[in-house]
Amino acid sequence: MNRRSAWLAFLLAAAIRAQPAPPPEMKQPQPPPPPGAKPQPPPDAKQPQPPPAAAQPQPPPAMKQPPAPPPPAQTQAAPEIAPLVSPDIAPLVPPPPEYTLSLKQDEWRVHLTFRPGNPEPGKLVVLAFDVGRQKEGDAGEPQPFNDGKLALAVSGPGPRARYLVRALGDAGVYGVHWTPSARGLWTLTLAPYKEAGPNVSFQVGVGVAMPASAQGRMVQSSRVVVTAGRAEAPAPSVKQLMAELGKRWLDQSAAPKPDPAELKAMAKLLKAVQGRVPRELAAGAAEFDGLAARETAQLEMGGLPEPQSCLQCHLKFRDGWVKDLSKWPEVKR
Amino acid sequence: MRALFALLLTAAAGATAAEPLLAGDPRNARDLYKLHCAACHGETGEPTAVGKSLGAPLLKDPALITSRSDDQLVAMLLRGTPTHPAPGTALTLLDASDLVAFLRGGLPSVSDLFPDAAAYTVKAYTLQGPALVRAEALVDGELKPEERTLTVFSVYSGEQPPTGPRLVPQDPVLLDELSPKTKRGYIVFGWMGAGPIAMALAPDLSVARLLSQDPLVAKAAPAVVGKGGREVGRRKPFVSKSAPDAAKALTRLYARAAEAAAMAAREESDRHLFDAPEKK
Numbered sequence: 001m002n003r004r005s006a007w008l009a010f011l012l013a014a015a016i017r018a019q020p021a022p023p024p025e026m027k028q029p030q031p032p033p034p035p036g037a038k039p040q041p042p043p044d045a046k047q048p049q050p051p052p053a054a055a056q057p058q059p060p061p062a063m064k065q066p067p068a069p070p071p072p073a074q075t076q077a078a079p080e081i082a083p084l085v086s087p088d089i090a091p092l093v094p095p096p097p098e099y100t101l102s103l104k105q106d107e108w109r110v111h112l113t114f115r116p117g118n119p120e121p122g123k124l125v126v127l128a129f130d131v132g133r134q135k136e137g138d139a140g141e142p143q144p145f146n147d148g149k150l151a152l153a154v155s156g157p158g159p160r161a162r163y164l165v166r167a168l169g170d171a172g173v174y175g176v177h178w179t180p181s182a183r184g185l186w187t188l189t190l191a192p193y194k195e196a197g198p199n200v201s202f203q204v205g206v207g208v209a210m211p212a213s214a215q216g217r218m219v220q221s222s223r224v225v226v227t228a229g230r231a232e233a234p235a236p237s238v239k240q241l242m243a244e245l246g247k248r249w250l251d252q253s254a255a256p257k258p259d260p261a262e263l264k265a266m267a268k269l270l271k272a273v274q275g276r277v278p279r280e281l282a283a284g285a286a287e288f289d290g291l292a293a294r295e296t297a298q299l300e301m302g303g304l305p306e307p308q309s310c311l312q313c314h315l316k317f318r319d320g321w322v323k324d325l326s327k328w329p330e331v332k333r
Numbered sequence: 334m335r336a337l338f339a340l341l342l343t344a345a346a347g348a349t350a351a352e353p354l355l356a357g358d359p360r361n362a363r364d365l366y367k368l369h370c371a372a373c374h375g376e377t378g379e380p381t382a383v384g385k386s387l388g389a390p391l392l393k394d395p396a397l398i399t400s401r402s403d404d405q406l407v408a409m410l411l412r413g414t415p416t417h418p419a420p421g422t423a424l425t426l427l428d429a430s431d432l433v434a435f436l437r438g439g440l441p442s443v444s445d446l447f448p449d450a451a452a453y454t455v456k457a458y459t460l461q462g463p464a465l466v467r468a469e470a471l472v473d474g475e476l477k478p479e480e481r482t483l484t485v486f487s488v489y490s491g492e493q494p495p496t497g498p499r500l501v502p503q504d505p506v507l508l509d510e511l512s513p514k515t516k517r518g519y520i521v522f523g524w525m526g527a528g529p530i531a532m533a534l535a536p537d538l539s540v541a542r543l544l545s546q547d548p549l550v551a552k553a554a555p556a557v558v559g560k561g562g563r564e565v566g567r568r569k570p571f572v573s574k575s576a577p578d579a580a581k582a583l584t585r586l587y588a589r590a591a592e593a594a595a596m597a598a599r600e601e602s603d604r605h606l607f608d609a610p611e612k613k
Contacts, residue, residue: 124358126427151354151495162354162355163354163358164355164496168426175426176427177361177427177430177431178358179358179361193354193495246368253367307371307372310372315383319419321387328383329381329386330382331386332386
């Protein structure tokens with residue numbers, strides 16, 4: 001019995017010795033690799049066989065030594081793939097598409113374009129009509145219809161209204177602004193309020209898809225807005241920057257409380273204006289930059305600039321209306 | 334069935350045609366005004382400190398806006414004038430049209446006082462000599478220098494343009510086409526308290542209508558409307574027990590209006606002096 005017990009104890013001890021070792025990560029926690037180091041494959045992963053010990057290159061000292069404190073950011077190795085970054089300036093976002101529609105009624109041909117092509121309630125829509133006339137049997141292009149007295153009637157989920165359609169200068173081209181008040185399907189009718197003219201109706205989806213009955217098509221603007229590669233993107237002009245700033249200012253001034261993210265974006269836009277004084281007013285560059293910096297600081301602190309403070313810069317540097325701003329708000333031409 | 338459909342179509346077309354013709358998009362205009370105009374002209378049309386120092390006029394003044402045609406106002410907004418800068422280069426023709434419609438909105442117009450008006454002319458007259466003496470006799474006091482000039486709108490009926498009565502410029506040929514037979518009367522604008530007041534005079538220079546948001550004007554109106562006339566003897570100070578101050582202010586306006594309108598009538602009479610009898 002004793003001999004059997006001793007034998008069993010021997011077998012048990014042998015079995016314990018023969019048990020496979022636990023994986024390294026379970027043995028002890030490894031310190032995190034330094035930020036610049038290449039990630040090491042796990043030890044149990046399949047990897048190419050190492051060359052013979054004599055030919056094996058020495059591992060870099062950094063790998064051998066305990067992890068050093070992270071180096072300063074300037075000396076960090078550049079990542080292989082640059083992270084995605086949004087454009088600095090908002091106007092680089094491509095404009096929304098246009099929507100075009102061709103309509104025909106008897107001898108009248110109406111080519112309609114509206115921007116944006118996906119109207120939203122409360123957002124301005126610019127409608128342009130190219131009106132032509134082509135009598136039966138006439139060859140060639142339709143003759144532009146000039147001096148038309150046209151009106152656009154809108155009906156749909158919101159209140160009905162009728163707008164005066166204005167001649168835009170080019171032969172046969174008319175236009176009108178319309179801000180849809182509600183989401184849904186609207187019916188628009190272009191008709192003369194006096195004398196002769198086309199009488200055509202079409203449907204527009206506001207905040208919803210364009211109806212199949214419209215049979216129009218989305219057209220992306222042909223303007224090049226962003227060139228391939230960020231470095232080659234054209235820098236927005238001061239006019240573009242200020243137009244975008246104006247739009248954002250308007251949105252924020254209408255909001256009950258300005259959005260801090262929007263204010264930061266506006267500060268960025270205004271910062272981009274600094275140092276870009278109009279050439280003819282280069283003598284006032286310091287004043288121009290100072291005014292821009294003042295408003296930038298206010299935006300960065302979470303305040304929306306007052307129209308008066310915008311006007312101060314505009315009067316001198318945009319309109320050239322005032323030469324001396326030292327006694328503001330008292331100014332002289 | 335076809336007849337019924339046609340009838341329905343006609344009804345629908347009629348309903349559409351009955352809608353008033355809007356000259357611009359009011360929402361876009363509000364935004365544009367806030368962005369480009371309010372810093373000088375103020376949120377309510379009253380000039381700010383900077384606006385005042387640059388000589389910005391009161392945009393709430395109906396005489397200022399009514400005395401300019403849509404085309405004149407659009408051109409001013411797009412190209413600027415020696416006294417008004419163009420607001421950047423940000424406005425399009427449609428934007429400017431929206432703004433003009435917005436500026437006209439909320440102010441008393443020629444159509445409000447003469448619903449059948451088709452055309453009107455505008456001219457400012459300065460009271461002097463016997464006209465000034467008569468006016469000062471009626472108000473029983475002296476008129477301030479700025480009160481001595483008044484803009485008179487002469488209104489004519491005829492075929493009404495769908496977009497409202499047209500402004501006829503001071504061009505001899507165009508003025509000659511306006512027949513005295515179609516004359517509906519005269520309009521002058523003044524101020525009472527913080528708001529404008531519009532006074533319409535009949536061709537015989539009696540007060541035809543008053544338009545104001547001031548409740549005191551409504552109280553004084555019975556003592557004013559229908560009173561006055563071409564003959565100086567018919568012009569007497571208005572007396573109202575319920576609104577004596579308003580009656581006094583209206584007397585002051587009428588004294589100037591009657592004299593200025595009489596000058597406009599004389600000019601028109603001279604213009605048509607040698608018209609052929611059938612034309613006259």
